[in-house]
Amino acid sequence: MTSQRVAVLKDLLEFIGIEGERLNLVWVSSAEGPRFAKEMTEFTEKIRALGPLNWNYQRAVAVGI
Numbered sequence: 001m002t003s004q005r006v007a008v009l010k011d012l013l014e015f016i017g018i019e020g021e022r023l024n025l026v027w028v029s030s031a032e033g034p035r036f037a038k039e040m041t042e043f044t045e046k047i048r049a050l051g052p053l054n055w056n057y058q059r060a061v062a063v064g065i
Helices: 002-015 033-050 057-062
Strands: none
Touching: none
């Protein structure tokens, strides 16, 4: 169910002008410290590559978000 909700939220973000890539869901166990660190490093690099958040605030207000 979480995967479905994240997919819907990504669509909503895209609708208001925020890249869906800024949201990521990864299942990591507490016993997987190195994997968690790797995932966070990769996600941070991805966000930096996207650059500053430039979203359409007026559109979000217009649809009531």
